[in-house]
Amino acid sequence: MTDTNTYSAASEVASTITRRTRWERMKIALKKAPLTAWFGMIVIAFYLFVAVFAQWLAPHGEADNSFAAYLPWGEPGHVFGTDQIGRDVFSRLIYGAQNTIGIALATTLLSFMIGGTLGLAASIRGGWTDQILSRIVDILMAIPSLIFALMLLSVFGSTAGSLIIIIALLDSTRVFRITRSVAVNVVVMDYVEAARLRGEGLGWVMRREILPNIMPPLVAEFGLRFSFVFLTIASLSFLGVGLQPPTADWGSMVRESASLMQFVQYDLKSGLTPLLPAGAIALITVAVNYVVDWFLHMTSGLKD
């Protein structure tokens, strides 16, 4: 009765996506990237360059205080003058990039290692593991992280090491939350069940079935967490409980030069000095946020 000879499975029409290599897809995505994203990417690249090559780029040493204090802008060899104890502001800005970005990056990586692993474990194991981890995280998140960080720093003291560990631990609660919530949606997928029914071990399921499918939101979250960690560390340094002198870092540079602001009516340039490190912080967080916003827009598939 029915003539289905014309039917063949292989020729079935599907609303398929044309196959492109990763590189081709990236090129297409980049071509369509909005201006803000381009701006963000260029700024990030520039910062990374400065951070990596700080030693070669800076005209003077990080803690070299062999100059007169409060030299004005444009003094030969000191584009942005010198600070209260005679260190070159421009050089310290460059070293600040290295220190601040380096520490923020290390902190974010550590917090992803902790939060990501525990979040994955909670979502796969479920049951008690999930309950206990989630409740602990709820409690830790009930204390505002800046306040918590202040408290812990007052107990353990402010060293680069304790700063990284404390912020990473506090921030890993948020990484835990997002990893768990994304992974929970993947864990219930039939292909994960299929892998378990096949008899695959936990490691394989985590690495091969779940991780590749939760990468996009985690990458976006990495950007957001990085800029958040960056701001937290800068704020702590600004409050005087972050990185300690003589390490150059932007937060403490703002604090140290803040008093110059009062003289802005008399000497505009010197008055602007605290805005240099503050602006440097603002610029990179804006850049990261622009790129993350674009990335989220691209991967969410939402066209709104």
Place this chain on the structure above:
Amino acid sequence: MSEDSKQNEGKAGDILLEMRDIRIEGWSDEKWNPIIKGVDLTLRRGEVLGLIGESGAGKSTLGLAGMGFTQPGCRITSGSIMFDGIDLVKATDSEKRALWGSRVAYVAQSAAASFNPAHRLIDQTVEATVAHGLQGEAAAKDDARELYSALTLPFPETIGERYPHQVSGGQLQRVMTAMAMSPRPDLIVFDEPTTALDVTTQVEVLLSMRKIVEEFNTAAIYITHDLAVVAQMADTIKVLRYGKEVEESETRQMLTAPKEDYTKSLWSVRALHKEAQPSDDIVLSIDGVDAAYGRGLKVLHDVNIKVPRGRTVSIVGESGSGKSTTARVITGLLPPMTGQVMFNGEALPAELSGRSKEQLQKIQMIYQMADTAMNPRQTVGEIIGRPLEFYHGLKGAAKEQRVLELLDMIELDETFYDRLPSEMSGGQKQRICIARALAAEPEVIICDEVTSALDQIVQEGILKLLMKLQEKHGITYLFITHDIATVEAISDEIVVMYMGEVVEQGPKDEIMSAPYPDYTKLLLSSVPEMDPDWLTKLAESRDDTA
């Protein structure tokens, strides 16, 4: 716009809605893609037009266009839509708003999501009628209660006082019909209104919807993918495919003498048939299983099922019958409270973790949604290759060779080897899942609603393939489904489940013929048939027995 609905009542037979060469595009993948590619449509007063087609045919888009509505991200590029003298393509928003909810109304697929959780049902029912000034609130509410009664809703006087989450899905769908009917529109668009319902509920909803549309002589567009359902509702049927019209004709003629091959293929599954062969060689048996999720309510009560080797056993039941839970018990995902699963005469360990690799290999599973059953980041080669490597230790060229053989078995060529799931159609994806199960070289394959997410013609191809593989390799299938047509097509034995219990088990011919236990009878009689008089006859026979 005239606010007096009486004035709008033209003569029956007048043309109410006329679309000419309508073209609609949707925005996706950063460009405009055609959805409707030039369709004409004519609907007369009091007439019911069935729009039928597979997913992606554009039937919902066309139906909504009949109201002058385009979904966000869609646009009408050309053509005209004349509704009783008004061009809906050119009409302003406020002109269209004056029509919506007064002269045209809409019944959506998902009743639960389409009702506002914050308001009482009756307030939502009369909202449009009152807002358009067609009736006062009190009168409209009285009328709504009468509509509830006409739609055979229980407690028509009080049901309107409830909130959406307080009534069942089938009842909600009927309240939505009352809501559409309240302003006495000239046209109602029904968008797959029974697709989400169980068959036994579907019958009741269909009956009441048809009754009320006939009573008020309302014109309707009825959108569905189920030809048997639309045959009960529509005077005329239009078949759509890829945004174009395939054919349109009067319902009876369409069923008896379809012109196009494509139309014929729409009920091809119903033409499949397999002679049942009995067998006593039991490969898998479920003995006295009780099961519950967590410490909650028991979902299986003393389930006993025997599966003969090399045969197909179908478990049928509606949602909540426990058929999928049974599958979870067999695979070890849900250890039973009591009872056990015997495989080749040996009891299988209850827990998945207690089972050996061999035991896991012998029982494979194919899922309903091929989309979620395959890792979207793995290629076909990786998906099929993994069980080969895992169970049989195949590597490199040997593995690749075997994957290609398996692709050949499922009638796909080697170009599929490097594809990702997103680069295949629904039917192709389901075939890959079958190949993955075959790769393990199992004795039993559990098929959990494997065809229900697929279009009719694709379903047929999958079922044929499964039958061919059974003949060749002697695989045993445990087929879990709610679709009686599929059951008839492929099973040797049938198990009917209801509320976690086995109602009946036996050879297909025995189950499918009288005498039936009550539930089996209800279930079988509720399955729509390709007969425009089926629903009428059913209603009569049920009235007789009641």
Place this chain on the structure above:
Amino acid sequence: MSQTWSAGQLPTIKAWQAGARGEIVNLILQTILKRLALGVVTLFFVSLVIFSAIQFLPGDFGEAVLGQAATEETVAAFRRELGLDQPAWQRYLDWVGAVATGDFGTSFSGRASSGVDRSRPVMEMIAPRLENTLFLASITAMVAVPLALFLGITAALWRNSIYDRVVNAMTLTSISFPEFFVAYILILFSALWWGLPTLANITDGMPFWEKVHKSLLPSLTLTLVIVAHMMRMTRAAIINLLASPYIEMARLKGQSRIRVILRHALPNAWAPIATVIAFNLAYLVVGVVVVEVVFVYPGVGQLMVDAVASRDIPVVQGCALIFAATYILLNLTADIIGIVTNPRLLHPK
């Protein structure tokens, strides 16, 4: 508790309403009580965490507080005063008991190696500053909350319009700025053109409007930061809501835009909006620390930063507990608003 509507036993609607009203109130009350209990449990654990801070102090901190010249007796007396000779659980109970009556202990500062103790009770230090912080937070919230809701809702309604894009780009930029950057920019403007006071050194007896005048810049800084966050969250919540099928249904009933918003979206919007407000008021609590330092505003944040720098643990603990409690309380309030506006709880099955 749950009624099943089986055939034949449905009470008439009047009786149903009368009978059910008590049950509804009970159900809501139960849910709220559960949520409150959860809040108390959280607070308990938080207090445990904050209390245990003192446990991790290095062994020689007595000398550090009292100075190098402290004799063994004064150090021992100091340790005894802190109760370090008692078991930890005993000290915790004492501490909680004292905190419950408003006694946060005494500050470490003002102690000398000689044993002379000029330290002040922590409560005495915190109380006036808490008042100042709440003052700053409330005048900020009064401007920021309505403004953010207005911007967020209008941006969601006119999605993808120029207005939406501009507001979006601006807020995305401003949430990326550290608070002190915003603050110094404002100080710069003020110093150059506006002539607003850049030091917010308010005192107790100051008249109300003078306080407001002095607090303008810190309040403006906080407003800028918080409005951006809140607007984006409000916009997302409303867009999410407007995507519901029942909103499309309302449009297909020919309802006007205003009516769709007021009647169909708004009743379901309270919970998400309350969450957004609570989250951002909580954020205000944190942001206040940096802003207080910039403008030398005499609030709890400034006090805490000073205490951290001098490792004055009792003061740090007191401040941390106050911040945490505010945070928990705000989230609790949002959840309760969500509970009492949830139609599923208001009208149980």
